[in-house]
Amino acid sequence: MITLQYAERNGPVQEIEEKLKELSLAFRTESVAQLVNLQLIDGTKQVKGLAAIQAHLDELSKELHQWYYCNC
Secondary structure (H helix, E strand, O other), X not given: OEEEEEOOOOXXXXXXXXHHHHOOOOEEEEEOOOOOOOEEXXXXXXXXXXXXXXXXXXXXXXXXXXXXXXXX
């Protein structure tokens, strides 16, 4: 399961939540007061910062798309 950690619930947090829902990925959110940047934990991988999280979700989107349209 993916965990999205944030210090303050704001626009970027909601944007990431919407993307996770769009990709139909299981996730939870967690408020962590001492965080400076958004953080996404995907298994053992930690992704920090909005741009890096968006890039990670774009990569997951590509993988899901390839899997869904596989001609196997």
